[in-house]
Amino acid sequence: MAQPLKFYFDFLNQSSRALYIFLEASKIPFEAIPISMLKGEHLTGEFRDKVNRFRKLPAITDHGYQLSENVAIFRHLAREKLVPEHWYPRRQLGRSRIDEYLAWQQTNMDVACTDYFQQKWLVPYLQKTRPAENAVNVAGKQLEHTLNDFEQLFLNSRKFMMGDNISFADLSAICEIDQPKSIGYNAFQNRNKLARWYEAVRDELGPYYKDVHGEFEAKLKQSGSSNQGVAQALKQ
Amino acid sequence: MAQPLKFYFDFLNQSSRALYIFLEASKIPFEAIPISMLKGEHLTGEFRDKVNRFRKLPAITDHGYQLSENVAIFRHLAREKLVPEHWYPRRQLGRSRIDEYLAWQQTNMDVACTDYFQQKWLVPYLQKTRPAENAVNVAGKQLEHTLNDFEQLFLNSRKFMMGDNISFADLSAICEIDQPKSIGYNAFQNRNKLARWYEAVRDELGPYYKDVHGEFEAKLKQSGSSNQGVAQALKQ
Structure with missing residues (x-):
């Protein structure tokens, strides 16, 4: 049906x-x-x-x-x-906190991760050129700044953003970070808290994440093989 | 208390x-x-x-x-x-439709209205200069495009965005549009649907809107009196 x-x-x-x-x-x-x-x-x-x-x-x-x-x-x-309640918990005003993150993400994280991905991968792919170094550098600086803000404003000593349980905020954020990460950007340098959180989210999502992320990386590799500029970006 | x-x-x-x-x-x-x-x-x-x-x-x-x-x-x-339920109605998936508009607003309407306001008013005010003509023109073009999208995607033959009753989507949108409108931008030229909707929302909000909007305009006027570039922007 x-x-x-x-x-x-x-x-x-x-x-x-x-x-x-x-x-x-x-x-x-x-x-x-x-x-x-x-x-x-x-x-x-x-x-x-x-x-x-x-x-x-x-x-x-x-x-x-x-x-x-x-x-x-x-x-x-x-x-x-x-x-399941843990994705968007009512308890302790969890929904308000998740809403706050999702709004912040839309104006900050999503813009920075998308822009970096576009400058380093999408534009070169579509135009069959190499990435424009200056545009990638500008996007990279913005991304640095945004990831620092993310770590400082939203991560803490707890396992996930909202505490002991994973929520849609964690899931959204890891997929954002994978955008630059999968084309060679090191998001974890000098960001131990971010690295620990990333690993915890990835492990918690298990095969659901692994399968989808695997298909994403396969798509990048496949597209890269038809474009030298993009293939090089993936290697960096 | x-x-x-x-x-x-x-x-x-x-x-x-x-x-x-x-x-x-x-x-x-x-x-x-x-x-x-x-x-x-x-x-x-x-x-x-x-x-x-x-x-x-x-x-x-x-x-x-x-x-x-x-x-x-x-x-x-x-x-x-x-x-009151009408601001965020559960009926007929109204909340989903309002959420959709609010997300669109954050990336489109809010960006265009804020940018125009900044280029034409805020930057000249803070830097005690006249507005940069080129920057205002670029922001104006973006705003044109965004208001056309707003009218086409979200307004229809009904009185308000969600039908017969005003919702938070209408209230948010009118306050966005007031940002460029209050410094001289004509949002209604060739946009009859937008003009009709704007008037309906303003009338429905009555004194609540009138008081707050009045204070906004008084603030603009007061600040303008200390800056010639801004005062001129308000006259246009």
Whole structure:
């Protein structure tokens, strides 16, 4: 039987990976519909008209209801489906703290990680050139600054951002950091707290993370083989 | 008796105005604590250490619990206080649609309105110069594009964004648009739908909006009188 929930995604995109892992780990039944951003499939008429008027990924339709924006999709699922409490805990105002992080992420972490990924990988891939050194350096400086803020503002002595249990904030953040990390950026230098937290989140997510992350890295490698500039970026 | 909820704000900031109006219109008791961004009061040690580690406005403390990011504050109030349902309606997946708009706003509307305001008003004010024509033109083009998207993606033939009743999406959006509008930008040219919607939202909010908006405009005028470049921007 067709699932009422359809999930449109591309594993090259960090929010697509976070929501895919969230759906799988929460055992929410869904139909997975990969859309290739590199081929521009999210811009085509059919996707725009029938799935997502924003022409953005990830996107869902739930019983035909179209929804965009990863944080809106996450909250929709938390409200409408059976989702384990630890992802978005009510206790001790956990939801307020997660909302605060997700808003901060959208303006800071997501911008810095996306920009670095674009300058070092996506733009060279699409334009079949080498990365522009100056643009990569500027993006790298911004990323340094943002990761320092992340470690200082959101990590503490506890295992996860909200305490002993993993939440959607941790899952979103690790997928953001994987964006620059998977193309050779060292996020952990002089950041022991970040390194410890990253390892704890990765281990907690187990095979859900491993599978999706593996597919992301395979996509990067596959695309890299057709472009020397990108292949070199992956080696650095 | 001291209120458990303290609200830190500056009416020069659009999210501060939206949340202030929301608090007043919802009859949530709160202590209003104005903080002057132009004087850099949000950057000082006491505000940073005791109120908001992000050094951002608006901010709240609720029974001593510190919270930043306007969308997180809105959701916190909707969960923890008695708030009229129309602001964030559960019916017909209204919350999902409002979440979608608020996420879109953060990356689009807020960026475009803030940038225009900064280039045309804030930077000239702080640097005691005239606005840089080129920077204002670039910001104006981006704003054109964003307002077109807003009208096309979010407005329809109904009175408000979610239908017959006003929601937090409308309130947030009108305060965003007031940012460029109050310094002379014509948001309504060739945008009849936007003009009709704006008028409906303004009228529905009544005195709550009128008072806060009046204080915002008075602040602009007062600051403008000490700076010729800014005073001119206000006249255009």
